[in-house]
Amino acid sequence: MYTDNWLSGADSVVEASEKFCKARSNLADASMDLTKLVSNSLLITSKSHDQFLVSGDEPNTVLGLKWCNSQDTFSFVAINPDTSVEIASTKRSILSVIAKIFDPLGLISPFVMYGKILFQELWKLNVSWDEEMPSDLKSKFQKWLLSSQCLKSFHVNRCYFPELSWGELCNVKLHGFGDASEKGYGACVYLRVTLEDNSSKVSLVASKSRVAPIKTVTLPRLELMGALLCSRLVDFVKTSLKLDSNTQVVCWTDSTIALSWIQGETSKKDVFVSNRVRDILELTPKNCWQHCRSKDNLADLITCGLLADKLVDNSMWLFGPSMLTNTPCHHKEGSTLVSDTKETSTKGTVCLSVQGEPESPFIDLNKYSDLSKALRVTAYVLRFINNCRNVKNKLKGSITTEEIDLAKLKMIYLIQREELSDEIKTLMNKPIPQVSKLSKLDPFIDDKGLLRIKGRLKFSDLDYDTKHPVIIPKGPLAKLLIRF
Structure with a gap:
């Protein structure tokens, strides 16, 4: 129960219809009547349910998300260009616009991140709340606001694999991606299933984004913060989906430095690194962390932000990179530390060769x-x-x-x-x-x-x-x- 709405689901039409009848009966005993019925299957509405049926293709609000029950998809509301573009000229008005975007699952986090980064740039200029922002930033904000109109055509399936039944799924895995840039860091988690014919399907589950701290942090440390965010999100998704404890988890990063920290010895790192590595390893096993190419790391879309038109046209965001959809994967899962992990900017995790001819210092x-x-x-x-x-x-x-x-x-x-x-x-x-x-x-x-x-x-x-x-x-x- 959420306020005055009852939300539930079932694996079959018969079970869903029985649930509705039972819920209506139980609530009636407490003098509370269910007055409407919305479902993604019209088959559960028998003659006795006709009076409760809500028809039409207008999206319904479910826990703040727009749900189109006829298509069984989540949708998003575009920012009103007639008013928002005009008022988006001060720090106060911009914050108001960003706060109106509701995306708890992070399905459009690259778009939201673009606005957050612009707002942080405005914050760094130390302008007052009602002071007119610089013209260059104002034009960027207006471009971002206008691009939101593309969100009207952006629909995300509520069901990860609507064309499949549960019996067709096997070998379920979670794949998490973490990444960072000088502007921010983020993480996204994908569900990958293998079908009976050994083909694979991948679907986005959730993502998170964070702007980089105003106080300068080195890029390797930001990459490590992205990995920590990834481990927390993977653990949250695994718990929320009630996946078996033996479900395989693979976490990916394109940072060899962060990977060497995670797979190295914690006792030999400084406090900042060792604390975050410890938190990562409490949530994910060390051997689940792998290296991937930058172009395969979809968390990269989050770290720099995307305008809505670019996000809508990017199919990989919802259905994963080719390295996951191809069978077998391009990268071996479950392997140990990736090769060529050269530590060149951190304390205590430098990988040095002890073979070959003696080396000499490169300064006298x-x-x-x-x-x-x-x-x-x-x-x-x-x-x-x-x-x-x-x-x-x-x-x-x-x-x-x-x-x-x-x-x-x-x-x-x-x-x-x-x-x-x-x-x-x-x-x-x-x-x-x-x-x-x-x-x-x-x-x-x-x-x-x-x-x-x-x-x-x-x-x-x-x-x-x-x-x-x-x-x-x-x-x-x-x-x-x-x-x-």
Whole structure:
């Protein structure tokens, strides 16, 4: 019961008719009469139901959503262009227009996100609530409002697979997508079923969108926030649809950095990253996270926003990318960490090779008398490498503390490869001999390829770096550290 409406459903026409009769009888005992009947099947209306039948194709409101019962689809109300375009000139009026859009399932979240991003841009200009907005933003808002007229023709099936019966469905899976941009981050969840002939069908279930914080956050961290939003939405959908606990869940991201965080060791990350990775892993298993191409990540439509005409013409938004509809999927599900996950801008998750010829530092530390300056130069070099490899996700702005920390790890890694190459090669196969100068330190190679001290502190509750200090060879880096 919702206010004065009773909402229910059934798997057959007979069961639905019986439910209506029983509900009418029970409510009549409490002197409450059902006065109208709306259904997606006219077959349940027998002669005794004629007086309650609501006819016509006009949409009915169900929990705030517009439902056209004859087509069994959800629809959306376009923003009135005659009034909204005229009043959309101040921050107050724009917020009023955005608040009128009701989309609890996120079926048009790319369109809503477009308006949210514009509103945040207006907010950053620090204009007052009733001050006239700049002309360029005003024209963008009006373009967004006018595009909403295309929503009149946008209908979403209430039933995920209306042409199928439950008996035809098997191998039900949930696929979640998370993504982020400098403007915002979002997530969407799709239901994928395999039919008896091994073909597949996919349908959008729900999506969520968030604008990026006004305080600048690095893109890898925003990608991680998108992954967290995805895990929460997947868990919500799985619970709401009452799916079996064994239902397979696959979560996708196109960020190799965020994926390496999720599938790495939480204890070696900073607080921001480790807290969000912990929350993600409480909701979704580590091995369900996979890498996908950017063009297959439909959450990308949310992060930048879309005008309504673009959204209506995008069939993939409702029916999923080709990687899900094709059988078999282009990507292997359930595999472990994707290859080529190079961490170039984060703390504690850098993937470094320990094979091949010894490497040398790419800056001459003898030319520097200050450790901070040497680290900043190294960080800029690493950023340049990252931007060459990831053209779509370039790092910009001032050097962050995460990049400085990564530069320090990379610097130590290269110095160790130059000065302690023999010990490292030996440790890869067997313990180092007693004649080595490092034998008393009981050294080992960690998962980032760094040489560390084992020792009895490993049984303590101290943090990882304190329990297992990095070994710094004698040389210019050691001098810089001591001076620092």
